[in-house]
Amino acid sequence: MNLKIAVLSGDGIGPEVxxxxxxxxxxxxxxxxxxxxxxxxxxxxxxxxKTRNPLPEQTLNLCLNTDAxxxxxxxxxxxxxxxxxxxxxxxxxxxxxxxxxxxxNIRPIKPFKNLLDASPxxxxxxxxxxxxxxxxxxxxxxxxxxxxxxxGTFASDICEYSENEINRITHQAFKAAQSRRKKxxxxxKANVLETSRLWRKIVKKIALQYPDVMxxxxxxxxxxxxxxTDPKQFDIxxxxxxxxxxxxxxxxxxxxxxxxxxxxSIGNNNALFEPIHGSYPRAKGKxxxxxxxxxxxxxxxxxxxxxxxxAKKVYEAVEKAIEYKVVTIDLNPGSRFGTNDVGDFISxxxxxxxxxxxx
Ligand code: IPM
Ligand code: MN
Numbered sequence: 001m002n003l004k005i006a007v008l009s010g011d012g013i014g015p016e017v018x019x020x021x022x023x024x025x026x027x028x029x030x031x032x033x034x035x036x037x038x039x040x041x042x043x044x045x046x047x048x049x050k051t052r053n054p055l056p057e058q059t060l061n062l063c064l065n066t067d068a069x070x071x072x073x074x075x076x077x078x079x080x081x082x083x084x085x086x087x088x089x090x091x092x093x094x095x096x097x098x099x100x101x102x103x104x105n106i107r108p109i110k111p112f113k114n115l116l117d118a119s120p121x122x123x124x125x126x127x128x129x130x131x132x133x134x135x136x137x138x139x140x141x142x143x144x145x146x147x148x149x150x151x152g153t154f155a156s157d158i159c160e161y162s163e164n165e166i167n168r169i170t171h172q173a174f175k176a177a178q179s180r181r182k183k184x185x186x187x188x189k190a191n192v193l194e195t196s197r198l199w200r201k202i203v204k205k206i207a208l209q210y211p212d213v214m215x216x217x218x219x220x221x222x223x224x225x226x227x228x229t230d231p232k233q234f235d236i237x238x239x240x241x242x243x244x245x246x247x248x249x250x251x252x253x254x255x256x257x258x259x260x261x262x263x264x265s266i267g268n269n270n271a272l273f274e275p276i277h278g279s280y281p282r283a284k285g286k287x288x289x290x291x292x293x294x295x296x297x298x299x300x301x302x303x304x305x306x307x308x309x310x311a312k313k314v315y316e317a318v319e320k321a322i323e324y325k326v327v328t329i330d331l332n333p334g335s336r337f338g339t340n341d342v343g344d345f346i347s348x349x350x351x352x353x354x355x356x357x358x359x
Contacts, residue, residue: 002035006066010044012279013289014072020343021298027350028310044089045076054092071274101267104172109251112305116323118256126254133235134173137242139165161195166202171239174210183235186217190207237327257330259290273297287338290328317349
């Protein structure tokens with residue numbers, strides 16, 4: 001298969017971890033005879049520094065004209081500490097999601113067998129956990145009207161959803177459930193929010209078209225607790241933008257490190273793959289960031305294009321790195337392995353050269 005992939009490494013540790021994902025994809029292309037063409041482009045704080053625009057036109061055009069986008073991380077503390085900054089790195093990612101129509105953000109949570117003790121949650125609670133968060137990505141309070149008064153004493157972020165926006169991700173979530181354990185949990189705050197009541201009404205109606213899938217509706221506050229106390233109950237979690245953002249970081253506690261969680265953002269014509277962690281500015285350039293989330297995002301890219309065998313190979317190579325403890329310090333505090341070593345190991349396993357590594 002020929003794929004043209006836009007690579008938006010972004011800020012902080014983005015370039016280091018994305019380099020490892022590229023190595024893994026390159027290894028796959030060699031091992032399975034595919035051709036992947038990578039093209040780099042600017043986004044985020046790095047793009048602001050060079051062009052004053054967090055999403056330069058050139059980057060957007062590239063993304064619109066490639067098969068997929070591989071995305072690193074975004075953010076720089078110099079903007080976080082300046083509440084008056086008008087241009088922010090995050091705007092680049094938010095605009096890109098909107099322009100590419102990436103309405104479904106898919107975040108799988110399935111702890112690795114050899115990392116069950118890396119989680120602060122008891123082993124018996126997280127063993128066999130396997131669920132996927134379907135987070136709506138182009139609506140809600142992220143995109144509603146934003147108001148700040150002149151005196152800076154009042155602000156508002158409007159949360160809005162239309163039927164169409166709810167429809168499309170709901171169908172994706174139910175279809176995914178059909179090939180899994182056939183359960184969708186809609187997470188909302190329907191006891192308080194109108195938008196949540198709209199979600200419930202529409203999702204219940206769509207559920208009738210999927211009689212083999214069970215729908216359950218739960219409140220966000222309760223689910224925030226259940227994700228920690230009884231995460232095995234979940235199969236597909238379907239939720240709006242902000243709730244999904246929060247729950248997916250929380251779910252990292254099950255995985256043992258935020259450096260392990262990948263995501264796919266899918267639209268009708270475009271797809272973007274990114275680790276869910278941020279730019280981790282303190283680790284930039286230190287070769288200590290965990291590249292596994294980026295490598296698994298590359299695996300999700302392969303899966304998206306129907307390259308199941310190849311995606312599985314990447315996943316297995318990651319499992320092997322974990323089994324052999326070729327991991328970064330977030331997973332093994334005394335580890336002598338850095339970002340590059342983990343990436344090299346994984347691409348060598350893909351090329352079936354892992355035995356060489358230990359010679
Ligand atoms: C994520 C991130 C982004 C979000 C930020 C960087 C804008 O936290 O992808 O989860 O809130 O969506
Ligand atoms: Mn987030």
